Amino acid sequence: MAGIVLGVYYGFVLGYFTRSYVYKRRLKKKKLKRVK
Structure with missing residues (x-):
């Protein structure tokens, strides 16, 4: 039982x-795209 809970x-x-x-990486990509 405990093993299942830990899993x-x-x-x-x-x-x-x-x-x-992944969310942070997406934010960085969006920021790079905005900068021209």
Whole structure:
């Protein structure tokens, strides 16, 4: 039981970090496009 909970928790944390990382990269790309 505890192993399943830990697996779900780690999966959620990894998904959160990857999402925030991709979001930051997208913001950087948008900023680069705005600068001429």
